[in-house]
Amino acid sequence: SAVISQKPSRDICQRGTSLTIQCQVDSQVTMMFWYRQQPGQSLTLIATANQGSEATYESGFVIDKFPISRPNLTFSTLTVSNMSPEDSSIYLCSVGGATNEKLFFGSGTQLSVL
């Protein structure tokens, strides 16, 4: 299984500011995924990040709000831009296993927007 490190683990931010979340994997992976988990809810896929190409966003998520970088096969960032209290969630990075099936998750970033 992959070891995934996310930073920061939590943050409290002011309305209108932006936060960049980092995801580091201990092995090279083709696809990385960013999920959002709103309080008390399930996980929703934000986008799929492939190295060397633009991220693919799911319905309801746009690049201007959630820009993603994928500079190499072990690292990705997700930025939550111009934050509002509605962006308060856990943001999770995930990658596929060796067979590209089992998704492994990082421990998440708990974001609170005041």
Added chain:
Amino acid sequence: GESVGLHLPTLSVQEGDNSIINCAYSNSASDYFIWYKQESGKGPQFIIDIRSNMDKRQGQRVTVLLNKTVKHLSLQIAATQPGDSAVYFCAGRYGGATNKLIFGTGTLLAVQP
């Protein structure tokens, strides 16, 4: 749109009893399902998976059953322990090799001593 949902939001069981967590899905084209366990403050942890060409798969103390006729998935935990207390999510894969997972709403399993 696609959906994968759970029947019960909360399940309370006695320590030592067996637990059954249920899940329904809407898209018969889904080829792969996973169960995750999420403890408070942590990311989801893989428990067990099953492909759509199987109807049962067993792990250590856990069994996943898949009924494609009624689009139903269940997770059985044998001899439930306090450490099993967590939120359990089912997820179904859509889109083949893209690994795009749709998650269910989650069930909170509370194990009573």
